Amino acid sequence: xxxxxxxxxxxxxxxxxxxxxxxxxxxxxxxxxxxxxxxxxxxxxxxxxxxxxxxxxxxxxxxxxxxxxxxxxxxxxxxxxxxxxxxxxxxxxxxxxxxxxxxxxxxxxxxxxxxxxxxxxxxxxxxxxxxxxxxxxxxxxxxxxxxxxxxxxxxxxxxxxxxxxxxxxxxxxxxxxxxxxxxxxxxxxxxxxxxxxx
Amino acid sequence: xxxxxxxxxxxxxxxxxxxxxxxxxxxxxxxxxxxxxxxxxxxxxxxxxxxxxxxxxxxxxxxxxxxxxxxxxxxxxxxxxxxxxxxxxxxxxxxxxxxxxxxxxxxxxxxxxxxxxxxxxxxxxxxxxxxxxxxxxxxxxxxxxxxxxxxxxxxxxxxxxxxxxxxxxxxxxxxxxxxxxxxxxxxxxxxxxxxxxx
Numbered sequence: 001x002x003x004x005x006x007x008x009x010x011x012x013x014x015x016x017x018x019x020x021x022x023x024x025x026x027x028x029x030x031x032x033x034x035x036x037x038x039x040x041x042x043x044x045x046x047x048x049x050x051x052x053x054x055x056x057x058x059x060x061x062x063x064x065x066x067x068x069x070x071x072x073x074x075x076x077x078x079x080x081x082x083x084x085x086x087x088x089x090x091x092x093x094x095x096x097x098x099x100x101x102x103x104x105x106x107x108x109x110x111x112x113x114x115x116x117x118x119x120x121x122x123x124x125x126x127x128x129x130x131x132x133x134x135x136x137x138x139x140x141x142x143x144x145x146x147x148x149x150x151x152x153x154x155x156x157x158x159x160x161x162x163x164x165x166x167x168x169x170x171x172x173x174x175x176x177x178x179x180x181x182x183x184x185x186x187x188x189x190x191x192x193x194x195x196x197x198x
Numbered sequence: 199x200x201x202x203x204x205x206x207x208x209x210x211x212x213x214x215x216x217x218x219x220x221x222x223x224x225x226x227x228x229x230x231x232x233x234x235x236x237x238x239x240x241x242x243x244x245x246x247x248x249x250x251x252x253x254x255x256x257x258x259x260x261x262x263x264x265x266x267x268x269x270x271x272x273x274x275x276x277x278x279x280x281x282x283x284x285x286x287x288x289x290x291x292x293x294x295x296x297x298x299x300x301x302x303x304x305x306x307x308x309x310x311x312x313x314x315x316x317x318x319x320x321x322x323x324x325x326x327x328x329x330x331x332x333x334x335x336x337x338x339x340x341x342x343x344x345x346x347x348x349x350x351x352x353x354x355x356x357x358x359x360x361x362x363x364x365x366x367x368x369x370x371x372x373x374x375x376x377x378x379x380x381x382x383x384x385x386x387x388x389x390x391x392x393x394x395x396x
Contacts, residue, residue: 035274035275037270037274047262047263047266048246048263048266050259051249061248064245065245065246068245068246069267069270072235072267072270072271073270073271073274076233076235076271076274076275076276077233077274077275078274193387
């Protein structure tokens with residue numbers, strides 16, 4: 001019985017917590033016995049999109065490449081987590097349409113801009129506000145929030161743990177994560193097989 | 199029990215038969231119960247490498263992108279078939295080194311240049327010989343054959359069927375394909391499970 005794969009698509013501004021949340025969630029999902037790959041924006045830019053910039057066209061190309069890889073993984077039973085700003089709603093919706101219904105879960109990682117500017121651990125917002133970084137989402141480049149994301153996490157007010165729990169609950173409701181009971185039953189099955197009783 | 203993933207890397211000149219062989223092999227491997235994805239050079243150029251040309255640097259970038267996706271798939275139990283000219287030996291060897299030992303199988307699809315020019319179903323060699331296509335492998339761009347590929351298929355003299363059988367035998371010897379007996383045992387297991395005896 002193969003695991004059902006799907007895409008978990010994190011969208012949100014720089015510094016909102018997409019990478020942190022997706023890494024934490026990956027750990028939890030692996031503990032539940034799922035295969036998981038995180039396609040993080042920065043890592044993907046190195047491996048798949050070197051040379052692309054931050055124009056609308058280049059951002060969209062980057063998003064589509066992540067989606068292409070996520071599709072390959074998902075149809076082979078992997079939970080593919082995409083974590084890139086992916087600021088354009090239409091592009092995200094187009095990406096959603098390339099997945100089977102119910103196999104694309106959009107997670108909007110929201111944090112108010114003032115909070116992002118205040119936290120700014122990498123100093124990127126400060127540089128963007130000074131005009132040293134161009135095409136910076138939220139400063140001189142748009143961010144279009146989703147209308148109907150499956151999950152919203154507001155990292156301006158809630159902790160990483162709370163956000164992970166919220167996403168996990170949604171996935172459980174959608175039947176995309178084995179509940180702990182089912183998991184135990186599977187373990188029993190596996191053990192029976194291992195001792196030759198299966 | 200998860201399937202063991204690995205990369206099957208087809209290298210060879212344009213028209214040598216990489217796409218045909220890899221598509222046929224994919225069918226056979228799926229029939230044996232394996233998960234398979236074919237990362238074909240042309241398709242990958244559309245999805246991952248639009249804008250790249252045929253300079254050494256761009257070809258290497260394309261090859262590395264295919265390899266990156268193949269690694270993600272292979273470590274999740276998928277047989278990832280890469281089918282791109284990948285003309286540079288050093289680059290192929292670097293790619294090999296990014297896979298666990300025994301998880302990278304290089305298939306050299308060889309066909310003599312004269313035969314390729316003679317067959318030339320897409321008329322590409324004719325155009326390259328007239329100078330209409332630049333950077334064409336084998337004409338004005340190099341092809342460096344592998345020193346020690348796991349499999350060599352000579353499509354100048356052998357049929358697709360023969361080539362597929364040769365590759366399949368090699369994979370069986372390497373323990374990378376379930377033999378038909380093992381497969382039958384697994385089926386019995388599955389059926390027992392399905393009727394609640396597992």
